[in-house]
Amino acid sequence: MSGGFLDQxxxxxxxxxxxxxxxxxxxxxxxxxxxxxxxxxxxxFLTLFALISVLExxxxxxxxxxxxxxxxxxxxxFQPVADGIKMLIKEDVVPARADKVVHxxxxxxxxxxxxxTLGVIPYGRNMTPFAxxxxxxxxxxVGSTTExxxxxxxxxxxxxxxxxxxxRAIAQMVSYELPLLITTLPVVMIVxxxxxxxxxxxxxxxxFGILPHWFVTTPWGAAAFILFFVSGLVESxxxxxxxxxxxxxxxxxxxxxxxxxxxxxxxxxxxxxxxAISGLAATLFLGGWHSPIAAxxxxxxxxSNHELRLEIHASDGVHLYRRCRRLALPGARSGRLALVAxxxxxxxxxxxxPP
Amino acid sequence: MNSxxxxxxxxxxxxxxxxxxxxxxxxxxxxxxxxxxxxxAAYFFLLGAEFVGxxxxxxxVGAVAVLIVFTILLTRREVNGTRGINWSGATVxxxxxxxxxxxxxxxxxxxIAAPQIEPLTVKRxxxxxxxxxxxxxxxxxxxxxxxxxxxxxLVMEEKR
Numbered sequence: 089m090s091g092g093f094l095d096q097x098x099x100x101x102x103x104x105x106x107x108x109x110x111x112x113x114x115x116x117x118x119x120x121x122x123x124x125x126x127x128x129x130x131x132x133f134l135t136l137f138a139l140i141s142v143l144e145x146x147x148x149x150x151x152x153x154x155x156x157x158x159x160x161x162x163x164x165x166f167q168p169v170a171d172g173i174k175m176l177i178k179e180d181v182v183p184a185r186a187d188k189v190v191h192x193x194x195x196x197x198x199x200x201x202x203x204x205t206l207g208v209i210p211y212g213r214n215m216t217p218f219a220x221x222x223x224x225x226x227x228x229x230v231g232s233t234t235e236x237x238x239x240x241x242x243x244x245x246x247x248x249x250x251x252x253x254x255x256r257a258i259a260q261m262v263s264y265e266l267p268l269l270i271t272t273l274p275v276v277m278i279v280x281x282x283x284x285x286x287x288x289x290x291x292x293x294x295x296f297g298i299l300p301h302w303f304v305t306t307p308w309g310a311a312a313f314i315l316f317f318v319s320g321l322v323e324s325x326x327x328x329x330x331x332x333x334x335x336x337x338x339x340x341x342x343x344x345x346x347x348x349x350x351x352x353x354x355x356x357x358x359x360x361x362x363x364a365i366s367g368l369a370a371t372l373f374l375g376g377w378h379s380p381i382a383a384x385x386x387x388x389x390x391x392s393n394h395e396l397r398l399e400i401h402a403s404d405g406v407h408l409y410r411r412c413r414r415l416a417l418p419g420a421r422s423g424r425l426a427l428v429a430x431x432x433x434x435x436x437x438x439x440x441x442p443p
Numbered sequence: 444m445n446s447x448x449x450x451x452x453x454x455x456x457x458x459x460x461x462x463x464x465x466x467x468x469x470x471x472x473x474x475x476x477x478x479x480x481x482x483x484a485a486y487f488f489l490l491g492a493e494f495v496g497x498x499x500x501x502x503x504v505g506a507v508a509v510l511i512v513f514t515i516l517l518t519r520r521e522v523n524g525t526r527g528i529n530w531s532g533a534t535v536x537x538x539x540x541x542x543x544x545x546x547x548x549x550x551x552x553x554x555i556a557a558p559q560i561e562p563l564t565v566k567r568x569x570x571x572x573x574x575x576x577x578x579x580x581x582x583x584x585x586x587x588x589x590x591x592x593x594x595x596x597l598v599m600e601e602k603r
Contacts, residue, residue: 232504
């Protein structure tokens with residue numbers, strides 16, 4: 089494991105947790121390791137969901153010249169706890185002629201797909217919960233299952249408003265899957281790999297010590313990032329694309345007939361979807377877990393410190409030119425359109441080798 | 444470990460498919476068919492073809508299943524249709540299954556151990572598509588474009 093102490097602190101904690109199982113069979117260690125990954129992801133994102141929901145209400149309140157929630161804890165920060173308890177003790181109302189099985193499984197499926205997409209995003213060096221080779225494709229494949237779950241919610245409620253809301257939500261999500269995928273294509277073509285880890289590793293390095301080699305700093309990356317951002321807004325049903333939640337038109341859309349904890353599950357799944365899309369945007373365009381300033385890296389990681397010194401000593405202008413040329417003409421260097429993986433080419437060898 | 448996973452996925456897929464064939468409500472049957480699709484994708488993952496498994500989820504669960512449920516939604520007349528076990532269909536299915544089983548068991552090449560092929564990466568698929576199979580790829584693209592244009596034309600004529 090490369091990197092300094094602080095860089096890999098979560099991995100070391102996980103190793104410490106797994107150390108009692110040193111002599112156990114391989115499959116048991118794999119299962120426990122996966123369980124630790126899952127509980128870590130869930131713990132972090134549930135806490136973040138709680139914090140973000142209260143922050144959103146407070147910020148929206150401030151924009152509207154009022155306080156947000158400020159009664160429950162210090163500055164109202166324990167409001168999600170009160171909300172959670174309220175949702176739990178509410179009566180679970182299911183319409184009499186609703187399709188009980190479909191009505192029950194819809195929020196579960198929506199939440200499950202949202203949490204699955206959170207699993208392929210690299211959160212740090214060597215810190216991807218499920219590092220599979222087709223990570224980006226996995227993200228979009230599972231994301232497209234969300235439409236089926238929304239349809240189940242709309243149909244299972246036996247309610248015309250729910251059905252209409254579900255149709256609108258599905259139409260919106262299906263329409264904007266296309267720009268979402270197409271804006272991901274340049275990144276995949278440049279990197280030559282569908283693995284999020286490879287995409288993040290390709291954005292390593294800094295020019296002049298301050299300009300990170302994130303894809304958003306390239307012209308094509310900036311354009312793709314803007315389009316990806318807008319498509320991500322649509323996929324998460326956020327303003328100005330919150331047609332599925334248009335309260336004056338279709339009540340609550342496909343979530344109309346859900347009360348109590350099932351509604352909280354929908355709410356949570358929406359926020360998890362937002363986290364996942366934002367995480368993917370960070371992975372694809374904003375350098376993943378790479379910091380924006382080179383100086384922040386040297387604080388905790390010895391390996392990138394070494395690389396940093398070599399970058400500064402090499403001719404930064406030439407390197408920047410070569411990088412732009414390489415990134416602007418993917419076909420010219422390799423000579424054919426196939427996805428030739430060159431993500432394993434070392435950055436250092438690229439800086440010193442002839443083009 | 445491999446055979447345990449195989450058995451579990453087989454149970455899930457077969458029960459999903461059986462439920463899809465025999466459930467009373469059509470939407471329930473369609474959703475159980477989705478379980479069968481996911482089971483087949485799990486088989487692709489077990490065999491080391493990750494890309495194919497993911498595309499299976501993407502295309503079948505994300506698109507074909509949505510198409511099926513929309514079709515059921517837009518064309519149903521009665522929700523509680525009288526379905527149940529179709530005995531003639533079940534007989535035909537059992538006969539086909541028996542024939543396939545006999546054929547597979549009689550195949551001599553089963554005794555040879557399968558060669559250890561490396562896991563199928565996207566890079567190899569891309570190279571094969573662009574170098575060896577570039578003409579079939581272009582033909583498939585042409586057929587898909589024709590299908591898309593046909594679908595748009597069909598919808599347009601209804602609105603006039």
